[in-house]
Amino acid sequence: MLLSGKVIFNDPVTIYINKVADYILADEPELRKKLRFYTLKTNTPNAFSTDQGVVLVTTGLIAQLENEAQLGFILCHEIIHYVEKHVRNGYVENKNITKGRGEYSGLSYRSRISQLSKYSKDLEFEADKQGIDMYLKSEYPVEEIFSAFEVLLYSYLPFDDIQFDSTFFNTPNMVIPGSFFPDTVNEVSQEADYKDDGHTHPNIQRRMDKAFDHLGERKSLGEKKFVMPEEDFEYVRNLCRFENTSIYIAEREYVNALYSIFLLKREFPSNRFLDLAQVKALYGLVKYKNFSRYNEVTVKPNKVEGESFPLHIFFKNLTKEQLNVIAFRHAYDMTFRYKDDKVFISYYEDLKRELAIRSMIAPSKLKTMSYEQYMLAAADTTKKFNIEDSMKRIDDSELSKYEKIRRKKELKLLLNMEDVVYSDKEFHLYALWDLVSQEDLLDELKAIKTEYQDEQDRLWEEGNFGLGGGLIQKSQHLGIHTLVVVDPIYEDYKMNDSRNHEKSEDNKLSLSEIYEQNFDNLNLQTKLVDSKNLESSDLEEYNDLGILNQWVGEIVDHDMEMICSTSDQMTELTDKYQTTHFLFSGVYAYKYRGRLGIPHNYFELVAFCIDADTDEIEFITVQNVSLKGNARIVRAYIYDILYQLSSKPKAKIELP
């Protein structure tokens, strides 16, 4: 976990948490030395400790806190888990309970599960009680113990619950009708006294009751919500809130990201990070909508509680055309606000491509006047002529039968125009009016579409049938000279499918050596970024690993042609490592008993190389090898992968 890249070292948040820990443990220097406090990058609000004295607090939790005192109580609680060795004892006890050993022998499975839950809750109560005792030695007010419980209770909601402004997405040139946003919200349903059967933690009400009983009339040494400067807390909390927005986008929770952005923009209205995050989130929604995978990135609105509900409803009901236009409009406007900013331009260009190719909008439908102007003009037009009178005139005219029919049809269309004008559904057709009337947008869209169709025709003729995105077998012999190999994985499994930890760790080390040997043989300019080889001084490399892991996770999740939200950070890495090619690989070794009970070995080798320029998987191989994955055999296979990447095609045979 510590070397996954998700734990942050030496950053302002971790430094702040350590300062709070220093304060709480000021009287216990020996205990303080045994403990290490880190921040974990995840939106899940949580804190936990390990047997080794590592206490992790998530950015999701810090984003929710109201003051330093609440953090202080949570740290006290986690410190007690370590001091009382709850993790280790819990593990042993859980084993006994699940296996029905010792005092649990003879109990039914159901009873044992119940015991498991009870035991875990008992540990939590104990950590609360002793945590309170530790907390009382500080100057933090006792009331914050209970407010900390409330923070935990509602931590599944965003960090604030403010009515969403339906004009948030409006721009000077685009008006989204307010009718797209419902007036009602799903009420927050969580009660403190929820049923906690089967939970590892007791419900908040019980914890608060027990804390109240345990506290009695006692008071702490002060009433300070902040011992450290309040600005420090707010700075750290904002960092986490900003970070969580990035995590939401990386984890494809785009609507949650947009709600966070809405909340943060109230305080930071002109912030490049938030503007970019907004474009990224809209871009993500467009891509998933256009590739018919929208359900993967949206939740059922009835599962959403609180003030973010209207936003979820809004995006759930948008059509493909509307969403494409909204995202494109924002991306376009941002390229004006941040002139020459390549990141914004890249999103703008791709959204333009989506608008042209996949949005299903015929460019000719886009109007040259704004929605507001159109409504005014249309209202005037309908007032100016009498349709019934016009119908009569047609009847009396000398026109042919067919001409009369055609004219009448046109008139009927006009007759219904009032409905059309006031229908909100077509707001998007007017949202690009300035671009359509003043610039060459229509020509550009047509040119993109023509080029795309030509490309598809060419692929069809070549027999490629227009393969879209996806983890398909990519071409080999890429002629790559410089490569970064990212944290190769080796997982060894025993006959019973359980992970052989010792062997896995040992083999992971030898895997790194194997890579190094092969680099020499192939004369590849390479860099191995390996979590196992990191020294304490390699903080920069460690942080690189975090970015790389987030990046690859996103690419694998997307599995389509799409710019990753971490691409801008990857630009720094490509400059640093002087390459855009990053190889991720893993060896998974298994054993099983075949017929006649004879043990067999096999291993799976998975490797894929991503080009950071395009965020596309340029090479992928998945091999199931019916051999024991010893060092020599694995080395040959890894050599083959590196060879495929580094070699150039030797011959091109033209078939007659």
Next chain:
Amino acid sequence: MKHILQIIAVLFFCTQALAQPSGYLGKNNHIQVMVGAVPSFKHQSEVVSSTVTKRLKFANLNYQFIYTRVISNGFDISFGYQYTHVNGISDGVSVDDYDTIFVPNNFPKSIMDDPELIYHSGYMALNFYRRGSLAPLGKSWGLIFGYGSATLAENTPVIIGTKGSTSTNTAFKQVAELEAQKTILLPEQKISTAFMKLRIGRSFPISDHLMIYGGVSFPLLTYYNSGNMTRFGFRLDQGSDIEDSNDWILYSMSSLKAYNGISLEAGFRFHF
């Protein structure tokens, strides 16, 4: 023949160029020295040969030298040479034309240590590796197409006789006296063969250049032809009358057939 060579050339160069395999650590060629062991023939005591011994003979060996080129990750081509000393098989000898020694026809089978046919063969093998494999590493199966020739030199002497009293008799060796001896000179014999075999094997890397190989090969199709007519052979079939047939030609062939039978193989490979 010209067309066959053309096909081989296409397979060898074009396919290889298209696939661009990495081979074993970048080495697409290897030479291999291999020993094949054909299971021992059934032995007997009534020997008509210069060596009247009964030995435990577990296998008859052949020696192969092979060059292999990896064509793709799932396929390689080998060119091999095999050298074998073929011991004769007989269940009796009819030498009526040479002498009057009486030899009954119902002799059980025997192996005759000499004379020996010298058998040379050359072959091409197409080896296939299962999906996910990396030729030449791991498990493979192959088809062998070959041609060979076995010859017996002109005037090869062979001493024949009937078995006398046993002088040595142990669990592993039995030596008997040879009575009523007679030396006869065999005429030149030449037998040509064409064969197709199936080979299944597996290789294990032991260093950056070396691998060991173990496998087994089975004959699928064989064709034997004798170009000249001689009057002496090692007889396998019982009961037929040598005077009335040309079965004796088959005797030599039978020896050869036995040597072209199922064969266990082990070898060392050097990759370059």
